[in-house]
Amino acid sequence: MMERWVPAIAVVNAMLHWxxxxxxxxxxxLTSLVILSMPLQLIAWFGWRANQPLxxxxxxxxxxxxxxxxxxRAVLKKxxxxxxxxxxxxxxxxxxxxxxxxxxx
Numbered sequence: 001m002m003e004r005w006v007p008a009i010a011v012v013n014a015m016l017h018w019x020x021x022x023x024x025x026x027x028x029x030l031t032s033l034v035i036l037s038m039p040l041q042l043i044a045w046f047g048w049r050a051n052q053p054l055x056x057x058x059x060x061x062x063x064x065x066x067x068x069x070x071x072x073r074a075v076l077k078k079x080x081x082x083x084x085x086x087x088x089x090x091x092x093x094x095x096x097x098x099x100x101x102x103x104x105x
Contacts, residue, residue: 002039010035050087051080062089065096074099 010032017028054062062084069076074095079088096104 002042006035006039050090051085053083053085054089058089059084062092065092068100068104069095072099 013035014025014028014032017031018025021028062079066076066079069092076095077088077091079085084092
């Protein structure tokens with residue numbers, strides 16, 4: 001969704017600065033560049049966050065789902081060294097939603 005709206009918002013921002021605040025068009029251009037960089041910033045943030053270890057309250061849920069998947073003979077990837085990460089949790093959740101019946105999630 002952001003890929004669709006962010007460029008339009010950046011262009012509207014630049015045009016409004018050019019049309020109504022002609023003396024401040026440089027700030028409008030800079031603001032538009034920051035707006036255009038937001039999706040890349042989010043990709044970088046989520047990439048960094050995916051490799052962070054799970055907090056204690058989510059680890060129990062991760063291991064519980066993993067045990068249920070083992071009982072159903074699903075093929076599982078080993079967790080990352082140093083404990084499960086958010087990416088490991090996402091993988092286990094994806095497996096659980098596709099393999100386990102809805103009452104066991």
